[in-house]
Amino acid sequence: xxxxxxxxHCAEHHHRTDxxxxxxxxxxxxxxxxxxxxxxxxxxxxxxxxxVGAAPAGCDVGQGEWVYDEAARPAYEEAACxxxxxxxxxxxxxRPDMSYQHWRWQPRGCSLPSFNATVMLEMLRGKRMLFVGxxxxxxQYVSLLCLLHRAMPEGSSSFETVDALSIFRAKAYDATIxxxxxxxxxxxxxxxxxxxxxxxxxxxxAPMDRHSRFWKGADVLVFNSYLWWMxxxxxxxxxxxxxxxxxxxxxxxxxxxxxLVLHQVVRWLDGNVDPKKSRVFFVTASPTHASGQLxxxxxxxxxxxxxxxxxxxxxxxxSTSRAMLRVTGEVxxxxxxxxVGVVNVTQMSEYRRDAHTQVYSEQWAPPTKEQLADPKxxxxxxxxxxxxxxxxxxxxLYWKLFFPASDQAL
Numbered sequence: 001x002x003x004x005x006x007x008x009h010c011a012e013h014h015h016r017t018d019x020x021x022x023x024x025x026x027x028x029x030x031x032x033x034x035x036x037x038x039x040x041x042x043x044x045x046x047x048x049x050x051x052v053g054a055a056p057a058g059c060d061v062g063q064g065e066w067v068y069d070e071a072a073r074p075a076y077e078e079a080a081c082x083x084x085x086x087x088x089x090x091x092x093x094x095r096p097d098m099s100y101q102h103w104r105w106q107p108r109g110c111s112l113p114s115f116n117a118t119v120m121l122e123m124l125r126g127k128r129m130l131f132v133g134x135x136x137x138x139x140q141y142v143s144l145l146c147l148l149h150r151a152m153p154e155g156s157s158s159f160e161t162v163d164a165l166s167i168f169r170a171k172a173y174d175a176t177i178x179x180x181x182x183x184x185x186x187x188x189x190x191x192x193x194x195x196x197x198x199x200x201x202x203x204x205x206a207p208m209d210r211h212s213r214f215w216k217g218a219d220v221l222v223f224n225s226y227l228w229w230m231x232x233x234x235x236x237x238x239x240x241x242x243x244x245x246x247x248x249x250x251x252x253x254x255x256x257x258x259x260l261v262l263h264q265v266v267r268w269l270d271g272n273v274d275p276k277k278s279r280v281f282f283v284t285a286s287p288t289h290a291s292g293q294l295x296x297x298x299x300x301x302x303x304x305x306x307x308x309x310x311x312x313x314x315x316x317x318x319s320t321s322r323a324m325l326r327v328t329g330e331v332x333x334x335x336x337x338x339x340v341g342v343v344n345v346t347q348m349s350e351y352r353r354d355a356h357t358q359v360y361s362e363q364w365a366p367p368t369k370e371q372l373a374d375p376k377x378x379x380x381x382x383x384x385x386x387x388x389x390x391x392x393x394x395x396x397l398y399w400k401l402f403f404p405a406s407d408q409a410l
Contacts, residue, residue: 050401052403060108062343062348063107064105064107066103069103072104078387083168084386087357088386089385104392105348112403115147120398128176129176129220130218132223133181134181135227136283138179139384140224141179141222145168152172165178184225186261205237205238205239218278219278221269223265223280223281223283231254236250270335270337279341282342285320285321287318301376302376310354311350356380359375359378
C-alpha cells in the first residue's frame with residue numbers, strides 16, 4: 001500500500017473510532033435514562049432542550065444526605081486537575097485530612113444516573129456553556145472542568161482567561177465551557193476580576209449591556225449571585241445610560257436591589273434566549289460557616305477551622321438569608337418566556353462546615369504572627385476545597401440539565 005493509502009486508512013479508522021465513541025456515549029445515556037423517560041416538557045408540551053427524561057415524581061435533588069463513600073469520592077485527584085486555582089488546592093497547602101473529599105450527596109427518595117463525563121461532553125458537542133457570577137460560581141465552573149478532564153483525549157483542549165472571561169475549549173467536541181466574572185450580574189464597582197471593590201457596593205440599575213453582550217449565544221447559561229450582596233450595607237444604584245455620568249444615585253436595601261437586578265436578568269433572558277434551543281439555570285446561595293455557635297460550638301471564635309465532619313443535624317440552617325432566597329424564587333419563578341431551572345445547593349451545603357479551604361490555600365498576604373498563633377482568626381469559611389462540595393453542585397446541575405423535574409421552584 002502506498003503512503004497515501006495508509007494515511008487514508010488511518011483517517012478512516014480514526015473517523016470510525018470517533019463515531020463509535022459517540023455512539024457508545026449516546027447508548028450509555030439512553031441506558032442510564034431508561035428508568036426516567038417520562039417526558040420533561042415545557043408548558044407547551046415540548047421537550048426541554050438537552051432533556052432525555054425527567055426526575056421521578058417527588059424527587060427533590062436538593063434534599064437528602066451526605067454519605068461517606070471512599071470508593072466513589074473524590075471523582076478526581078486535586079493534583080491531576082490542572083485548572084484548580086491555588087486558592088482552592090487544600091492538599092497542596094498542607095491540609096492534614098482528606099475526609100472532606102469522600103462525601104457523596106444522596107438525594108432523598110430518588111436515585112438518578114451518576115455523572116458521566118463522556119455523556120456530558122457528547123451532549124455539549126457543538127455547544128457553548130457559560131457560567132456567570134462570582135468566585136463560588138467560578139469554583140463550580142472549575143469543578144466541572146475537573147470532572148470532564150479525564151474523559152478528554154490528551155492534547156484536545158485549551159484554556160485561556162482574558163479579563164473577565166475564561167474559556168475552556170473541548171476541541172474534539174467543538175464545544176466551549178466558559179466563565180464570566182460578574183459577581184452582582186449588573187455592572188458594578190466589583191467587576192474587575194482581580195482588583196475588585198470589596199465595600200460600598202455601587203451598581204448600575206440598567207442597562208446590562210456591558211456584561212450581557214458576552215452572554216449572547218450560549219446554549220446553557222448558569223448564573224449565581226448572592227455573596228456580594230451580603231455586606232450589611234445599603235446598595236448604591238446608579239441610574240442612567242452608560243454615557244450618563246450625572247451621578248444620579250439612590251440607595252436600596254440588599255433585597256430590593258437584588259430584586260431589581262434579577263428582574264433585569266429575566267427581561268434580558270426573555271429578549272435574548274430561545275427556550276426551544278437553550279437552557280438557563282440559577283444556582284442558589286453558597287453558605288458560609290463563620291460562627292461555630294450556629295451549630296452549638298460555644299468556644300470563643302469557633303468557625304470552620306479544624307472541622308473534619310459535616311453537621312449531622314438534618315434541620316440545621318446557618319446564616320444564609322432566607323429573604324434573599326425568597327426573592328430568587330419569586331423573581332425567577334415568574335420568568336414568563338424562558339424557564340429558569342433553580343439549582344438549590346444551599347441546604348445541602350449548609351451541612352458542610354468541614355469542606356472550606358480554612359487556612360489551607362494560597363494567601364493574598366502572608367499571615368501575621370498573631371494570625372499564625374490563632375489560625376481560626378484568618379480561616380476562609382466561604383470558599384470550598386476542590387475536590388469537594390462544588391462537585392456535588394455539578395451533579396445537581398447534570399440531573400437538572402438532562403433529567404429536569406416539572407417543578408423548578410425553590
